[in-house]
Amino acid sequence: MSVLLTGQLVAAVLFGVGLYGALSQTNLVMIMMGVELMLGAAMLNVVFFWRYLHPEMYSGQMFMLVLMTVMAVEMAVGFGVATARFRAKGSVEMEEAGELRG
Amino acid sequence: MTATLVVFLAPLAAAVLSVLFGRVAAWLAASGALASGVAAAAILARTASGESWEASVEWLPGLSVSLSVTTLTALLGVTVATVAFFVLVYAVGYMAGETERTRFFASMSLFLAAMQALVLSGDWLSFLVAWEVMALASYLLIGHWHERGDARDAASRAFVTTRTADIGLYIAVFLLASTTGTTSMAAAAPGGPATALAGLLLLVAAATKAAQVPFQGWLAAAMAGPTPVSALLHSATLVAAGVLLMVRAFPLLPPGVLLVVGLVGGITTVVAGLTAVAQPDLKRLLAASTSSQLGLMLLALGAGSVAAAVFHLIAHAAMKSTLFLATGVFQRDRGSTAFRDLLGAGRDSRPAYLAFAVAGLALAGVPPLSGFWSKDAVLAAALASADAWILVPLGFAGSLLTGTYVARALRLLWRGETVVPGPRGGQAGIRSDAGGVWMRAGLLALGAGAAAVGLLARPLEELTAMTLPGGWGAVAMGLAAAALGLMGGWLLPARRLLGGLLPWAERGFVVGGGLAAFIVRPVQRLAMAIGGFDRSLHSLVGGAARFALALAARVSAVDVRLHRGVEGAADGALSVARLVQASDRDGIDALIAALARGTRELGRAGRRLQSGLVHRYLALTVAGFAALALIVTLVVFV
Amino acid sequence: MIQFLFVLLFGVAAIWFGVKVFTTASMMRSALALLFSMAALGALFMAAEAEFLGVLQLMMMATEMSIMALFMIMYMMSPGGLTPMEMTHQKRFSLVAGVVTALLIVSVAVSQFREPSAVAVAPAPDAQLRGLGGELLERSMLVFQAAGVTILVAMIATTAVAMRRHE
Numbered sequence: 001m002s003v004l005l006t007g008q009l010v011a012a013v014l015f016g017v018g019l020y021g022a023l024s025q026t027n028l029v030m031i032m033m034g035v036e037l038m039l040g041a042a043m044l045n046v047v048f049f050w051r052y053l054h055p056e057m058y059s060g061q062m063f064m065l066v067l068m069t070v071m072a073v074e075m076a077v078g079f080g081v082a083t084a085r086f087r088a089k090g091s092v093e094m095e096e097a098g099e100l101r102g
Numbered sequence: 103m104t105a106t107l108v109v110f111l112a113p114l115a116a117a118v119l120s121v122l123f124g125r126v127a128a129w130l131a132a133s134g135a136l137a138s139g140v141a142a143a144a145i146l147a148r149t150a151s152g153e154s155w156e157a158s159v160e161w162l163p164g165l166s167v168s169l170s171v172t173t174l175t176a177l178l179g180v181t182v183a184t185v186a187f188f189v190l191v192y193a194v195g196y197m198a199g200e201t202e203r204t205r206f207f208a209s210m211s212l213f214l215a216a217m218q219a220l221v222l223s224g225d226w227l228s229f230l231v232a233w234e235v236m237a238l239a240s241y242l243l244i245g246h247w248h249e250r251g252d253a254r255d256a257a258s259r260a261f262v263t264t265r266t267a268d269i270g271l272y273i274a275v276f277l278l279a280s281t282t283g284t285t286s287m288a289a290a291a292p293g294g295p296a297t298a299l300a301g302l303l304l305l306v307a308a309a310t311k312a313a314q315v316p317f318q319g320w321l322a323a324a325m326a327g328p329t330p331v332s333a334l335l336h337s338a339t340l341v342a343a344g345v346l347l348m349v350r351a352f353p354l355l356p357p358g359v360l361l362v363v364g365l366v367g368g369i370t371t372v373v374a375g376l377t378a379v380a381q382p383d384l385k386r387l388l389a390a391s392t393s394s395q396l397g398l399m400l401l402a403l404g405a406g407s408v409a410a411a412v413f414h415l416i417a418h419a420a421m422k423s424t425l426f427l428a429t430g431v432f433q434r435d436r437g438s439t440a441f442r443d444l445l446g447a448g449r450d451s452r453p454a455y456l457a458f459a460v461a462g463l464a465l466a467g468v469p470p471l472s473g474f475w476s477k478d479a480v481l482a483a484a485l486a487s488a489d490a491w492i493l494v495p496l497g498f499a500g501s502l503l504t505g506t507y508v509a510r511a512l513r514l515l516w517r518g519e520t521v522v523p524g525p526r527g528g529q530a531g532i533r534s535d536a537g538g539v540w541m542r543a544g545l546l547a548l549g550a551g552a553a554a555v556g557l558l559a560r561p562l563e564e565l566t567a568m569t570l571p572g573g574w575g576a577v578a579m580g581l582a583a584a585a586l587g588l589m590g591g592w593l594l595p596a597r598r599l600l601g602g603l604l605p606w607a608e609r610g611f612v613v614g615g616g617l618a619a620f621i622v623r624p625v626q627r628l629a630m631a632i633g634g635f636d637r638s639l640h641s642l643v644g645g646a647a648r649f650a651l652a653l654a655a656r657v658s659a660v661d662v663r664l665h666r667g668v669e670g671a672a673d674g675a676l677s678v679a680r681l682v683q684a685s686d687r688d689g690i691d692a693l694i695a696a697l698a699r700g701t702r703e704l705g706r707a708g709r710r711l712q713s714g715l716v717h718r719y720l721a722l723t724v725a726g727f728a729a730l731a732l733i734v735t736l737v738v739f740v
Numbered sequence: 741m742i743q744f745l746f747v748l749l750f751g752v753a754a755i756w757f758g759v760k761v762f763t764t765a766s767m768m769r770s771a772l773a774l775l776f777s778m779a780a781l782g783a784l785f786m787a788a789e790a791e792f793l794g795v796l797q798l799m800m801m802a803t804e805m806s807i808m809a810l811f812m813i814m815y816m817m818s819p820g821g822l823t824p825m826e827m828t829h830q831k832r833f834s835l836v837a838g839v840v841t842a843l844l845i846v847s848v849a850v851s852q853f854r855e856p857s858a859v860a861v862a863p864a865p866d867a868q869l870r871g872l873g874g875e876l877l878e879r880s881m882l883v884f885q886a887a888g889v890t891i892l893v894a895m896i897a898t899t900a901v902a903m904r905r906h907e
Contacts, residue, residue, distance in 0.1 A: 003744050004856070007788070008849040010751030014758055014777075016842030021762040023721055023834030029812050030762070031716070033774050036804075037758050040781050043797075044754075051788040055860045058875035061868075062883065064793055065876075068800060069887045073894040075804055079811050080898030087904065092815045094716045095829060101714030717829060724837050731844065 007048035014041035028085070028092040032078045039071045105141040105148075106157050106169055109179050110218035112137035113186075117211035124204035128197075131207040131214075132190045138218055139183030146176035156224050170224030170287065174412065177562070178221045178346070181416050185338045185423050185548065186214045192427050192544025193330035196434070206246055210334070213239035217339050221346065225286045226275045229350075233271065233311075233343065237264050240340055244327040256323035262622045263320045267310030270303035271347075277303075278354070287350055301359035304351050305366065312344030312396040313389075314370040318377075321393060325385040325439075329430030332385060337392050337422030342415050345399045352408055361489055364404020368496030370397030375503025379510060379591070380607030384429050385439045387507055391465070392422060398500055402480045405487035409570050410479035413559065417464075417476040420551035424461035427545040428454045432515070434541075441514050448515035453542065455515060457549035462512055464552050466505040467584040472555035475570075477501055477580050482571035485579075498583055505587020513592050746787040754780035767812045775805035789862035792869055 018037030025031050043064055050060025082092045089096065116134025120127040149171060158168030190210060197203050216239060220232035238261075245257030277300040308314075313321035324336055335341070348355075348363060355363070371394050378390035395418050402410040431454035432447040433439050448455035464471035467478075481501070484493040563570060711722070757777035761770050778801035785794030828834075863871065876884050 003747050005853055006747050012842045012845040013755050016838040017758045019841050020834045020838030023837055024828040024831050026829055033761055044781060047785050047788050047790050055862050058871045061872050062875050062880045076894050076898045080901040082815055083902035086815050098714035102709055102712035721833055
């Protein structure tokens with residue numbers, strides 16, 4: 001069995017789990033955890049592709065760093081929003097966040 | 103001139119004022135008559151000095167209405183006014199208890215005015231007018247007690263009879279006017295057949311008015327009126343108008359016509375005298391006597407003497423009116439004028455009987471009463487005339503019969519039918535109350551006149567410049583006739599005198615129903631037929647009107663149906679409109695509304711996507727991305 | 741071979757901890773589970789001979805998860821999970837979506853897999869470092885700069901959003 005394939009499979013499952021979590025959780029923090037997982041899965045895929053298809057090109061790793069940046073930025077902004085929301089409403093439950101309902 | 107007008111205007115004014123001031127009608131009538139008399143005397147005095155004038159008014163170019171005053175006309179005016187005055191005085195008492203006094207006295211005044219106008223008239227037109235007004239007044243007066251059927255019939259009969267005969271008068275006047283070119287009475291006639299015809303026609307009218315044969319029937323029936331009416335109209339004036347007509351027309355008449363006049367008068371004298379002898383009613387006896395005396399006047403005219411006729415007319419006026427007024431007294435006492443009720447009435451009212459006797463004897467021709475002188479003149483004229491052979495016997499017979507019926511009346515009034523003293527009366531004679539006073543006054547005045555007129559013979563001769571015929575032969579005849587007549591009437595009852603003629607005489611020698619059947623009843627039947635025709639016209643018009651109304655009702659019913667039809671059409675149109683509206687509202691509008699609703703629903707459905715919930719958006723994103731990936735995969739890799 | 745085993749091991753660990761994130765009632769445990777999952781990922785990186793990236797991943801994730809745990813305790817109702825609450829919605833749909841997506845990716849991976857002809861040799865770690873640094877500062881300088889600016893912007897934005905409003 002190819003390591004690449006294994007890695008890809010793992011990444012796929014992880015992505016599915018992360019998607020499940022992002023869709024099913026009511027709390028914003030939990031949703032962000034789900035997104036984390038999805039991003040992690042994507043990173044895994046990128047790394048394995050670099051290692052087993054083009055290990056000589058470091059742009060793969062570069063891309064991996066970009067993904068990591070995205071992950072960090074996303075978490076920062078998300079927590080800022082959660083803070084603002086918490087201040088306005090007293091909770092970060094997404095079930096109650098229907099103000100933009102139209 | 104003024105006096106001339108007053109003569110007939112005074113009674114006319116009295117008549118008009120009586121209508122306005124009914125309570126003093128009697129006073130007005132009497133004063134009207136008095137004024138007329140005074141005025142007539144005034145103009146008589148004027149004419150005595152030889153004057154005569156005309157008062158005329160021109161009403162068409164060339165034609166004028168005029169009053170002609172001569173001694174003759176003035177004298178007649180005085181006579182009429184005098185008799186009228188005393189009769190009116192008498193009437194105040196006679197009509198004392200009556201209710202319709204105003205109408206009576208007004209009609210009497212009207213009559214007097216017309217008579218005076220007739221007497222004074224100077225042309226045929228005013229003569230005709232006065233003639234007709236007199237006939238109208240006569241109708242009103244005869245029928246005064248209009249609730250009585252016989253009075254109504256008598257009035258109609260008198261009016262229709264005289265009116266029919268007036269046709270002759272009208273034709274005669276027309277002939278005269280066309281031949282002479284003027285309506286003046288004084289115009290000289292050209293003579294010839296036209297004038298003769300005119301004269302005969304005038305005779306017809308005069309004879310009818312004067313109740314001559316064959317027109318004498320109406321006078322007897324006219325006795326149904328009040329006695330003053332009989333006294334004034336039907337003894338002295340109205341009937342005398344017939345004689346007056348012939349007197350005025352005398353210059354025009356050719357000798358042949360004069361002969362006819364005389365014959366008519368003579369025959370009437372005898373026939374009417376016989377009738378008088380047979381009458382069972384005192385007033386009817388007097389009526390027949392009037393016809394008889396008028397006949398004598400016409401006989402005198404026919405003999406050629408105007409003076410004799412006029413003198414007898416004046417004397418007769420006084421005598422006959424006295425006789426009638428006395429009859430009125432007996433009527434008031436006994437309640438009727440039939441002889442069987444009046445038997446011995448004379449004993450009960452001796453003053454009245456005295457007056458009656460004086461007048462009656464005067465009428466019979468007993469000297470020195472007035473009748474002697476006038477009868478004498480008539481007989482003398484007859485003797486002197488060209489046709490003495492027929493006129494004298496008739497005149498003698500008439501005088502004889504006069505005496506006969508006068509004596510008969512006197513006998514019946516005093517004694518009754520048998521020569522047995524009648525029962526002593528229980529009544530006190532003439533009533534001593536106020537009415538009686540009036541009656542007595544009028545009666546006695548006229549009675550005196552009846553006695554004394556004879557004395558006026560000479561003065562009147564001088565006045566009128568006419569001579570009365572005289573002669574001992576006439577005197578002898580007159581006396582003989584009077585004596586024979588009086589004795590026969592006093593001693594013998596009517597049955598013995600007349601024998602087989604009695605039934606005929608009682609009925610007045612009516613032939614075949616008389617003029618009543620010939621003229622009066624046909625005229626009345628014609629009037630009724632016309633009335634019926636008029637009624638049928640009315641019903642025709644009514645029927646036409648009803649038909650028109652029915653038509654209108656039908657048309658209106660059709661119209662109502664039309665209206666309903668139109669309304670139904672309108673309703674139909676309205677329901678169509680409502681249908682259209684409903685279809686528009688429910689169909690089209692509903693469609694559009696459904697469209698709008700559908701769009702809104704769509705929008706609302708779309709809004710549900712905008713839940714505001716993050717996880718839903720995420721879910722949508724995932725689903726959408728999955729779909730997209732599928733499509734791409736399929737397109738790229740398959 | 742060993743590589744394969746390690747990949748498998750750490751892969752399963754990552755998956756297992758990832759599932760644990762969402763199935764545990766306690767928030768604290770969720771955060772820790774996520775940490776361990778990321779750690780497993782880091783380990784995987786190292787197993788794939790991308791040592792620098794693995795270490796980077798481990799370091800970053802440790803810090804991030806700690807912050808997350810902090811925030812979690814700040815904002816969540818029962819961080820200890822002592823009061824069990826149903827904190828999920830549209831669960832069935834999410835399950836289906838997760839499974840379907842996983843299968844999709846698996847199918848694509850499996851169907852397009854081509855065994856590489858020669859197994860590539862990964863450079864030595866210091867060579868990798870040098871190479872990566874060269875890559876960053878030469879070819880991908882713009883990307884590097886952009887990433888830096890982006891981080892700055894994110895820092896400012898977050899601060900701005902999270903600031904307490906004085907009205």
